[in-house]
Amino acid sequence: MKKRLVAVVLTALSPAMGMLAYNEVTARSERNAEIHRQVEATAMQTASEVRSLIEGVKALLVATAAIPAISSGDVGACGDVLKSVTGKLGQARNIIVLDRTGKLICGNTDVDPGANFADRPYVQQALASDDLSVGEFTMSRVTKAPIVPMAMAIKNGKETVGVVATALSLEWLENRIMRRGLLPGGSVTIADRNGTVLARNPEPEKFVGTVIPATYQGLIRAAQPGTTEVMSQDGTRRIMGYVPVSFENPFYVSAGFSQRQAFAPIDRASILGFLMMLVGAGLALFAAFFIGNRLILEPINHIVSVLRRWRQGDTSARTGMTERHSELGQVGATVDGLLDEIDERRREAARAEENRKLVTRELSHRVKNTMAMIQAIARQTFKDRSAENAVFARRVATLAGAYDILLSExxxxxxxxxxxxxxxxxxxxxxxxxxxxxxxxxxxxxxxxxxxxxxxxxxxxxxxxxxxxxxxxxxxxxxxxxxxxxxxxxxxxxxxxxxxxxxxxxxxxxxxxxxxxxxxxxxxxxxxxxxxxxxxxxxxxxxxxxxxxxxxxxxxxxxxxxxxx
The missing domain is CATH 3.30.565.10 (Histidine kinase-like ATPase, C-terminal domain)
Structure with missing residues (x-):
């Protein structure tokens, strides 16, 4: 019976367990989709901010190239102008002006005129293009600090007469993304087209200047932005949104969110629900054992004990239960009524058996009296033949005794x-x-x-x-x-x-x-x-x-x- 009660409890809990499992799966699926949308939006927003920075640098270089002292190549006036310009900017480390052969004309730093920058790819690209040329992570020849150089051609009409170049300060870029803040377990990474990390939050000192692992290099050159799930280099499993390098986005940008942190509320809710279910199951099992034992098992055992005692000969055994004791009370009362009826029938059968035995003994007695009368008649008839009378009397007595065989059994x-x-x-x-x-x-x-x-x-x-x-x-x-x-x-x-x-x-x-x-x-x-x-x-x-x-x-x-x- 206890096993059946446990089965009933488990059956009653199964819908709640199924609902808990369904809610767990549904909540995780919805949260996963939400996090994917969130990290993709964060990556797109960060990429948009980076593009704004680049547009600001481009505007700076365009404005600088339009200054007469710069466009005319006046060496004396050029340096003073550049110093006044860079003193008001934070993102640009320095600005230099090169001639069309890549040799330094002037700058805001103490660099010897005539230094040759023609071997730099961003200089070559600027001389060959009218648009902004963005370089890769490199060590500055002037400041010896890591920078991202950018350059634009100086035009005199349609003719390229020189190049104006600057360097984006990675320290300034790092401070910029740090100010944006992160959710617990989040990360933001900016890298150049080669995968070299330019800025990262958190732990920039650990990752800036390193190259993104080959496993994820394909994301840098992906066809379009997207999301994925990765194991970050810091050992955190993250859901990550990324924006690949393209014509509009010269830098790779990714934003990730820790899966553990993302699903922490759901995990807490699941654990709480599971604990509540365990408590409920424990209370239900306690009720099944205690209340079931008190209200079900004890009455059933009492009824079985009464039936066993009655079967062993105690015909006075009764449950004493009434219908007000619930359904089992009705069963007990019915059993008592049945036992009373069986006892009454047994008494009636005993009375009938006693009457039958009395009638049988009376019949035997009358048969023997009839035989005795026959013997008496025989004695009167055969009074002169005693031998025949004795034989006849013995045979009549034997015939009468034949009835005792069945009567005795x-x-x-x-x-x-x-x-x-x-x-x-x-x-x-x-x-x-x-x-x-x-x-x-x-x-x-x-x-x-x-x-x-x-x-x-x-x-x-x-x-x-x-x-x-x-x-x-x-x-x-x-x-x-x-x-x-x-x-x-x-x-x-x-x-x-x-x-x-x-x-x-x-x-x-x-x-x-x-x-x-x-x-x-x-x-x-x-x-x-x-x-x-x-x-x-x-x-x-x-x-x-x-x-x-x-x-x-x-x-x-x-x-x-x-x-x-």
Missing amino acids: DWKSADMHDVLQRALSPFVNDSDGRLHLRGPSCTVSAEAAVALSLIAHELATNAVKYGALREPDGLVLVEWRQTADRVEMDWLERDGPPIVPPNVEGFGSRLIRSAFPRSLFPKISSDFLPDGLRFHLSFTLAQQSSVDAEVSPAEYDDGESAGAH
């Missing part, structure tokens, strides 16, 4: 030897040796005992009238044996008068043929031999069902009529 069963001896004793004396009974002890049912008494009485009557017991030297041998569940009996007559088979069936033959109930499957046969009758009878010890007992007359092999010799 309450009409349930009797021993076959006793049945035959009581039935045949009125016809022969015990001392003359004319009757022989041979067979093992065999208890037969009341129906078989009555049928055997009738058949033996009829066979003995015929033997006295027509057969072996008619002659002084005649004898009768009755043998029986038990094989499996059947009894085989033979009646053999010897040294009697010649026997003539009867032409018609008399009452005795019909009585012998129909004495046994069909439920015992009797089989009867008779042989009229020259030296006496041979009668055979077989029957089952146990009764069969009424359907099995429905046999055809062909199954009764009774040979010739056994009742008339």
Whole structure:
């Protein structure tokens, strides 16, 4: 029962468990999609800010190139102008002016005129293009600090007469992205087209100047912005949005968010829900065991205990439960009512049995009184023949005693030897040796005992009238044996008068043929031999069902009529 209660509790909790699992999966899926959108938007916003910075540098270089002292190549005035310009800017480390061969004309730093920058790719690109040329991460020849150089051509009409160049301060860029702030577990990375990190938040000192691993180099040159899930170099699993290098975006930008931090609220809610479910399950199991034991198991055990005691003989055992004790109280009250009814029926059966025994004893008493009256009549009739009177009286007394066989067993069963001896004793004396009974002890049912008494009485009557017991030297041998569940009996007559088979069936033959109930499957046969009758009878010890007992007359092999010799 406790297992069933646990099963009920688990079944009741299964919808909540399913809902918890569904909410967990749904919340994680929605949160994952939200984080992907968020990091992609952050990356796009950061890339937009970087583009704004680059546009600011471009405007600075355009404005500087338009200054007459710069465009005319006035070396004396050029340096003073550049110093005044860079003193008001934070993002530009320095500005220099080169001629069309890449040699330094002037600058805001103490660099010897004539220094050659023609080998720099960004200078070559600026000389060949009218647009802004953005270089890669490099170490400045002037300041020896890491920079990102940028340059634009100086035009005189359509002719390129020189190059104005500056360097984006990585320190300033780092401070700029630091001021934006990050969520716990977040990161922002800016790298050049080669994958060299220009700025990073957090831990810039650890990553600036390093190259993005080859595993993620493909993101730098991706066709379009997107999101992915990566294991960052700092060992944090992140969902990352990225903007690849393109014509509009000379720098690679990525923004990531820690998966652990992203799903922390959901994890806390899941853990809390799981703990609450465990507490609920514990309370439910406690209720199932405690309340179930108190309200279900104890009443059931009480009812079973009462039934067991009643079965063991304590007929006064009752549950004492009423219908107000819930449904099990109704069961207990019904059991009490059933036991009361069974006791009442048992008392009625005992009274009926007592009445039956009284009637049976009265019947036996009256039969014996009838036999006593017959003996009295015989004494008056045979008063002058005392020998015949004694024999007759003994036979009448023996006939009366035959009823005691069944009465002593309450009409349930009797021993076959006793049945035959009581039935045949009125016809022969015990001392003359004319009757022989041979067979093992065999208890037969009341129906078989009555049928055997009738058949033996009829066979003995015929033997006295027509057969072996008619002659002084005649004898009768009755043998029986038990094989499996059947009894085989033979009646053999010897040294009697010649026997003539009867032409018609008399009452005795019909009585012998129909004495046994069909439920015992009797089989009867008779042989009229020259030296006496041979009668055979077989029957089952146990009764069969009424359907099995429905046999055809062909199954009764009774040979010739056994009742008339």
